[in-house]
Amino acid sequence: MTEQPETLEIRSGQHLVFVRQAVRAKAEQLKLRLVDQTRIVTAASELARNTLEHGGGGMVTIQIVENGTHRGLRLKFEDKGPGIADIDLAMKEGYSTGTGLGLGLSGSKRLVNEFQISSRVGEGTEVTVIKWKS
Amino acid sequence: MEKIPILKIGDFLLVTIQVDMHDRLALALQDDLAARIVVSGARGVLIDISALEIVDSFIGRMLGNIAAISSILDAATVVVGMRPAVAITLVELGISLNRVRTALNVEKGLELLRRILEPQEYHYQ
Numbered sequence: 223m224t225e226q227p228e229t230l231e232i233r234s235g236q237h238l239v240f241v242r243q244a245v246r247a248k249a250e251q252l253k254l255r256l257v258d259q260t261r262i263v264t265a266a267s268e269l270a271r272n273t274l275e276h277g278g279g280g281m282v283t284i285q286i287v288e289n290g291t292h293r294g295l296r297l298k299f300e301d302k303g304p305g306i307a308d309i310d311l312a313m314k315e316g317y318s319t320g321t322g323l324g325l326g327l328s329g330s331k332r333l334v335n336e337f338q339i340s341s342r343v344g345e346g347t348e349v350t351v352i353k354w355k356s
Numbered sequence: 357m358e359k360i361p362i363l364k365i366g367d368f369l370l371v372t373i374q375v376d377m378h379d380r381l382a383l384a385l386q387d388d389l390a391a392r393i394v395v396s397g398a399r400g401v402l403i404d405i406s407a408l409e410i411v412d413s414f415i416g417r418m419l420g421n422i423a424a425i426s427s428i429l430d431a432a433t434v435v436v437g438m439r440p441a442v443a444i445t446l447v448e449l450g451i452s453l454n455r456v457r458t459a460l461n462v463e464k465g466l467e468l469l470r471r472i473l474e475p476q477e478y479h480y481q
Contacts, residue, residue, distance in 0.1 A: 235379040242376060246409065260410055260441040264449060267412040271379075315450065329413065329449035 227285035232273045232299075241270045241282055245297065248284050252295055254355055261333040262295055262353040268326045269299045269349055277301025277347055287352065294335070294354035302346040309339055360385045362392050368400040368469060369393065369431075370462070374407045382418045389422055393429045400469035401426050404462055406437030416451040423456045432472045433457065436465035 228248070230241055245266040249259040266282070273280040280301030287296045306312045315328045327349075331337040336352040358381065363370045369392055371385070389401065403419065405411065411419070423433040434457045438446075446453065457472075459465035 239376050239378050242410065257441040257444055260439075260445045261448070264410045264412050264445045267410060267414075268449070271412070271414060326413065329451075332448050332450070333445065 225286040227283050229281055229283045231279070231281050232270050232301075233279040234274070238267060238270050238274065242267050244284055245295070248286060248295055249353075252286055252293060252355055254295065254353065258353055258356065262297070262351075265330040265333040265351060265353075266297055268330045269297070269351070272326045272349070273299045273301045273303075273347075276306075277303030279303075280346070289354075292354050294352045296350065296352045299349045300346065301348075305343040305345055305347055306339075306341040307343050309341060313339070359388065362388060364392075364396055364398065367398055367473075368402060368466070369396065369398045370402045370404065372404040372407070376409070377415065379414060382415060386418055386421055386425065390425050390429065393426055393431045398431055399473050401431055401433045402462060402465045402469065403433065403435045404437045404465075405435060405442075406439065406461070408439070408442065411438070411442050411446055411451075413449060413451060416446060416449075416453060419453065419456050432469055434459050434465040434468050436460065436462050 228244060230244055231237060232241060242263050246259065246263050249262050254262065270282060278301060280299065283298040285296050287294055313327050330351065334351040335354045338350045339347070341347040360371060360373060360381065369389070371389065392398065393401065403422065419435055426433045436459045438458065457468065459468045
């Protein structure tokens with residue numbers, strides 16, 4: 223049985239709060255350990271802020287997924303912003319084009335089990351992360 | 357607009373963050389606190405984050421900024437009450453908060469502030 227995905231838009235600072243709350247609710251529903259709930263909500267906050275600040279806004283799709291006996295929480299962030307020319311550079315620790323600490327992408331990757339990023343210049347960026355229930 | 361309340365207790369200011377702050381609210385707190393330090397002549401600031409379920413890089417940066425600003429305004433800042441899961445996640449995210457003093461709870465934070473400030477007071481007497 224697959225669960226219905228939930229899609230939220232990311233267009234303002236207030237939306238970041240809604241994204242954190244929605245991810246927290248799904249993580250609780252999945253009964254992730256408290257520290258894993260904290261990790262995935264924190265990663266969601268970082269990635270949603272990237273979508274807002276660098277992607278010019280976009281959306282996130284939150285879904286509980288299954289892989290054999292494993293269940294996990296998958297978050298897909300999409301924007302139609304300027305895209306990232308050099309993903310390797312963007313993933314580098316401390317690299318930042320914005321006002322942040324440059325930990326958004328590299329830091330988020332450490333908080334999840336799976337991390338995928340694809341981007342096309344002028345078309346947008348898509349980041350998908352999964353936290354598996356341990 | 358909603359605001360985070362800042363309480364004055366003797367020479368200290370106490371801020372208890374009880375909501376999931378959106379970015380603008382966090383920035384407003386930074387400004388309000390700087391103004392209150394100057395107006396009140398407070399020597400110490402305690403920020404209680406025990407209600408916060410996460411601290412991301414934005415809030416981490418805000419805590420660092422508050423500590424730096426208050427230091428320039430001659431006040432010490434102590435962040436208290438961080439949850440264990442939040443501490444673990446912050447370190448994994450790559451934020452060490454190494455320029456921010458921390459204590460386990462408000463009581464220990466007050467003790468720490470008094471210890472930081474006492475030697476200076478002797479000096480001036």
